[in-house]
Amino acid sequence: MVQLHVKRGEESQFLFSTTVDAPLETLIQQVSAIYNGRLKVERLCSEISELADHGILLPPNMQELTAEQIEELNLKDEWEDRCMPSGGAVFKKDEIGRRNGHAPNDKMKAVLMKTVEEAKALISNKQVQANVCVTMEMVKDALDQLRGAVSIVYPMGLPPHDPIRMEFEDLEDLSGTQASQQVISEDECQLWWAAKELQRGKKLQDYVGKNEKTKLVVKVQKKGLGPPAREPLVTNEQQKEMMMHYYRRQEELKKLEEANDDRYLDSEWADRRALKRQFQGLTNIKWGPR
Known part of the structure; x- marks a missing residue:
């Protein structure tokens, strides 16, 4: 099997x-699905962490308003009573005013946070270091775990405007957000290897040959942005090791230079004939008139 190390820019993905x-048509579809699926899991984990801390999302017309403004405008969150967490709520005010502050109790919060950590670990880029290949089944498993945890804590469901529910129903609206710049649709997805775009309509062997025991670093790029930066000849870790080796070598050369220094031979104590001259009375001889 060929192993692809997928990157976006310089950052390892999976x-x-x-x-x-x-x-390559199929390969690009599979890679883009996993790439975007991992982003979905990351977005969900972020929002579920907020859900665990501050409860469900307020309706759009109540967000970022103070309690006084809400009272003055006579606004009411009709989903507050419908979407209560299991075991009752604990009030924790959301300082930025996105969520209603009726958070799950500590036991239910632990369920959410544990699931978030497990889902993150399943699709983490640390799997690259562990030499674990990520599949679409793993991404779906992470999504199912998150969906199950939210269902346990909120058996009555979440409001239709809550981004967590929208993500689960594939109705998320990312327009105008930073997250939208990270997503690459299948039609816009390109794979690059060795400064070459892997063209749809061809097969991988048209570029890399027929050796199945091949490892490639491929980069995901959005169509129209041109070729991504090439991989450096040495990694940061290799560069650090080279610098350390150079430094140690310099220190060794300094020590050798000091060890080979023969200026000490000019010292009186280093004179091998000093004892003989002393016996012969030839020491402390001064030339010239007294």
Whole structure:
């Protein structure tokens, strides 16, 4: 199997296993699905952490308003009583005014946070270091775990405007957000290897040959942005090791230079004939008139 190390820019994303006979059309679809699926999991984990801390999202017309403004405008959150967490709520005010502050109790919060950590670990880029290939099944498993945890804590569901529910129903609106710049649709997705775009309509073996035991670093790029930066010849870790080796070598050369210094031979104590001259009475001889 060919192992692809998928990157976006200089950041590692995940490992993916394929074959040299794989059509690039299919490969790009699979890689983009996992790439965007990981982003969805990360967005959900972020929002579920907020849900655990501050409860459900307020209606759009009540967000970022103070309690006085809400009272003055006579606004009411009709979902507050419908979407109460299991075991009752604990009030924790959301300082930025996005969520209603009726958070789950500590036991239910622990359920959410534990699931968030497990889902993050499942699709983490640390899987690259562990040499674990990520599959779409793993992404779906992470999503199912998160969906299950939210259902346990909020058995009556979440409001339709809550981004967590919208993500689960694939109705998320990312327009105008930083997250929208990270998503790459399948149609816009390009794969690059060795400064070459892997063209749809061809097979992977058209670029890398027929050796199945191949490891490649491929980069995901949005269509129209041109080729991504090439991989450096040495990694940061390798560069650090080279610098440390150079420094140690310099120190060794300094010590050798000091060890080979023969200026001490001019010292009186280093004169091998000093004892003989002393016996012969030839020491402390001064030339010239007294």
